[in-house]
Amino acid sequence: MDYASLPEEALNLTGFMDAPIGIMVLSDRRILRVNTEIELLFGWTRSELEGQSIRVLYPSSFDYEKTGSRWYRWLESRPRYEDERFMQCKSGEIIWTRARGRTLTPTNPFHLMVWTFEHLKDRAPSDSTLTPKEREVARHIVNGHTSKETALSMGISPRTVEVHRSAIMRKLGVHNAAELVTRMIVSS
Numbered sequence: 001m002d003y004a005s006l007p008e009e010a011l012n013l014t015g016f017m018d019a020p021i022g023i024m025v026l027s028d029r030r031i032l033r034v035n036t037e038i039e040l041l042f043g044w045t046r047s048e049l050e051g052q053s054i055r056v057l058y059p060s061s062f063d064y065e066k067t068g069s070r071w072y073r074w075l076e077s078r079p080r081y082e083d084e085r086f087m088q089c090k091s092g093e094i095i096w097t098r099a100r101g102r103t104l105t106p107t108n109p110f111h112l113m114v115w116t117f118e119h120l121k122d123r124a125p126s127d128s129t130l131t132p133k134e135r136e137v138a139r140h141i142v143n144g145h146t147s148k149e150t151a152l153s154m155g156i157s158p159r160t161v162e163v164h165r166s167a168i169m170r171k172l173g174v175h176n177a178a179e180l181v182t183r184m185i186v187s188s
Helices: 008-017 036-042 063-078 132-142 147-154 158-174 175-188
Strands: 024-025 030-034 081-089 092-102 111-117
Touching: 024 036, 030 092, 030 111, 063 081, 063 092, 092 132, 132 158, 132 175, 147 158, 147 175
Parallel strands: none
Antiparallel strands: 024 030, 024 111, 081 092, 092 111
């Protein structure tokens, strides 16, 4: 297909639908449109997501509310927001993502927004305190995997997993696995 000869409207739609990053258009925290990469990232079909609250992509209601409050406060004075966080796929798997958003209605920040989402599974950390290996171990912990399961999946020893888990707990200031999971999901 010769994309250069497409009418502008079709080219714009193709650019949105086939972009190599997940793009989502929201209105008042409801999903209006998603592209193909969002379907691949989160495992939901377009028809399953469009019209839904973005809550379906959060690991907990508390995280959804806390994040919404933080985003709203930020967007009241600036048009763009970015952070890294855990989000939940249709399968229940929790993944580490970078979310970038822009409000198109600055006087009412949530009324119309465009967001991009990218899976950070193998990416170097930006301002996060966790190393890439620690993030990968954290992803396994959040998804309920044992040290043996994590080690097998990552191709490392269970002892190495425990070393990473200990470093994660120290960096996040928690004392047990339950606090660790809560901190990773709620703080992200």
